[in-house]
Amino acid sequence: MEFDSPELKKEFEHQWQIISRGAVEIIPEDEFKAKVIRSIKENKPLRVKQGFDPTAPDIHLGHTVGIRKLKQFQDLGHKIVLIVGDYTGLVGDPSGRSETRPMLSYDELMANSETYQKQFFKILDRSRTEIHYNGEWFKEMEFIKYMHLATKFTVARLLERDDFAKRFKNGIPISVHELFYPLMQAYDSVAIRADIELGATEQTFNLLAGRTIQEAFNMEPQCILTLPILVGLDGQRRMSKSLGNYIGIDESPREMFGKVMSIPDEQIYHYFELATDVSLEELKKIRADLSQNNINPMDLKKKLGETLVDMYHPGGSGAEARQEFERIFSQKQLPDEIPEIDSRQLIELEIKPEAIYLVHLMTKTGLSKSNGEARKLIVGGGVYLDNQRITDPDFEFKLSRDMVLKVGKRRFLKLKAK
RNA sequence: GGUGGGGUUCCCGAGCGGUCAAAGGGAGCAGACUGUAAAUCUGCCGGCGAUGCCUUCGAAGGUUCGAUUCCUUCCCCCACCA
Numbered sequence: 001m002e003f004d005s006p007e008l009k010k011e012f013e014h015q016w017q018i019i020s021r022g023a024v025e026i027i028p029e030d031e032f033k034a035k036v037i038r039s040i041k042e043n044k045p046l047r048v049k050q051g052f053d054p055t056a057p058d059i060h061l062g063h064t065v066g067i068r069k070l071k072q073f074q075d076l077g078h079k080i081v082l083i084v085g086d087y088t089g090l091v092g093d094p095s096g097r098s099e100t101r102p103m104l105s106y107d108e109l110m111a112n113s114e115t116y117q118k119q120f121f122k123i124l125d126r127s128r129t130e131i132h133y134n135g136e137w138f139k140e141m142e143f144i145k146y147m148h149l150a151t152k153f154t155v156a157r158l159l160e161r162d163d164f165a166k167r168f169k170n171g172i173p174i175s176v177h178e179l180f181y182p183l184m185q186a187y188d189s190v191a192i193r194a195d196i197e198l199g200a201t202e203q204t205f206n207l208l209a210g211r212t213i214q215e216a217f218n219m220e221p222q223c224i225l226t227l228p229i230l231v232g233l234d235g236q237r238r239m240s241k242s243l244g245n246y247i248g249i250d251e252s253p254r255e256m257f258g259k260v261m262s263i264p265d266e267q268i269y270h271y272f273e274l275a276t277d278v279s280l281e282e283l284k285k286i287r288a289d290l291s292q293n294n295i296n297p298m299d300l301k302k303k304l305g306e307t308l309v310d311m312y313h314p315g316g317s318g319a320e321a322r323q324e325f326e327r328i329f330s331q332k333q334l335p336d337e338i339p340e341i342d343s344r345q346l347i348e349l350e351i352k353p354e355a356i357y358l359v360h361l362m363t364k365t366g367l368s369k370s371n372g373e374a375r376k377l378i379v380g381g382g383v384y385l386d387n388q389r390i391t392d393p394d395f396e397f398k399l400s401r402d403m404v405l406k407v408g409k410r411r412f413l414k415l416k417a418k
Numbered sequence: 419g420g421u422g423g424g425g426u427u428c429c430c431g432a433g434c435g436g437u438c439a440a441a442g443g444g445a446g447c448a449g450a451c452u453g454u455a456a457a458u459c460u461g462c463c464g465g466c467g468a469u470g471c472c473u474u475c476g477a478a479g480g481u482u483c484g485a486u487u488c489c490u491u492c493c494c495c496c497a498c499c500a
Contacts, residue, residue, distance in 0.1 A: 301454060357467070370466085380462065
């Protein structure tokens with residue numbers, strides 16, 4: 001790289017260090033660098049794109065890996081362009097999928113996109129962010145234009161992708177509409193004139209498609225930056241709402257902290273790296289501590305939980321969540337706040353306070369999904385009333401004083417005698 | 419369009435006239451253990467105040483004392499052929 005001035009060089013190196021941190025691939029790197037340099041020279045922000053399909057109502061830590069990278073670009077003065085994939089959401093991204101996604105209704109997508117946006121701006125600065133729905137261009141697009149897009153790709157190229165290849169080989173159906181997904185995402189880049197597009201590693205194909213299509217529209221192709229995939233609570237599969245292994249950024253401090261504590265120890269480092277802002281030095285130390293066994297992983301995990309809670313909740317919540325966790329799990333005490341129910345509310349649920357059938361109480365108050373489950377929990381030894389384990393599935397009692405019901409490790413209910 | 423093979427409980431997958439709420443595995447839940455998690459072991463794993471009753475095996479009909487199992491039609495998937 002050649003620089004016109006030392007200032008330029010300095011600014012570029014500053015930006016590049018931030019941009020490239022944590023990235024898996026930058027394609028093509030030289031072109032990317034050239035764009036950054038040009039942007040500095042001409043004082044013209046890069047247009048950095050990332051799209052999100054609102055297929056589920058919550059943003060989780062997995063999403064934040066990309067969003068936080070966007071934030072870094074934003075802080076460097078670049079223009080963030082968020083695409084809400086209302087139309088791509090209808091089609092459903094086949095990336096990393098082993099089967100066709102269920103099609104959502106447009107109404108569902110729109111409802112999700114509202115909560116999405118609210119949550120995006122817990123991280124990004126709204127006033128400096130451009131948002132587009134891709135329906136803006138797809139809604140009015142002529143059929144022939146879709147066909148034009150389709151001429152730019154061959155079936156062989158689409159099918160060589162690992163996810164499709166596997167499905168094809170295993171006889172799992174691939175519908176034609178799924179083949180269109182990458183083309184749609186690619187066209188988004190044309191529509192908003194993207195310079196850069198971000199995505200998780202599994203997005204590489206779609207991101208590269210953007211380059212192809214932009215060139216077909218006589219546009220300078222975008223450069224791409226891919227980021228690691230955050231593994232979910234099970235420690236195995238990617239974090240995703242549909243797998244139920246996610247930590248939502250809108251979850252309560254207590255919930256968030258508890259979920260962090262349940263991740264496998266091996267993931268502690270990755271979570272610090274991908275989901276928090278800890279400095280490079282700290283990261284190094286964490287890695288060393290873990291590999292040399294000179295720290296109890298639990299303590300690091302608590303720190304991780306605290307850090308994450310603080311990132312998404314106002315001051316002090318992290319420490320509180322931690323204390324709460326320690327109180328309940330380490331000291332096996334009661335949480336400081338327990339949902340309450342009084343005798344009047346019980347009567348409304350058709351439960352007589354003078355003769356409470358425990359199974360019904362649990363089901364009607366939502367502590368168990370069905371009477372059957374309640375019985376199983378009782379017989380299985382997971383139910384305590386005032387610290388007394390109840391094992392009789394037919395147990396009945398009279399509510400003559402305040403009592404605390406505990407179901408499993410973390411479900412509590414205070415019964416008020418009043 | 420033709421031929422063949424399929425659709426089973428959250429997922430995978432056995433069952434092929436009664437002994438089937440349906441083997442086995444996975445996931446999940448609870449318990450024991452523990453420094454959180456994991457690993458391991460144990461139990462549960464459609465609903466019901468429950469040695470019985472009710473609703474399930476792609477959908478609708480039919481045969482039968484009895485159908486997840488047999489027949490018919492329909493829907494969907496896969497392979498090969500076109």
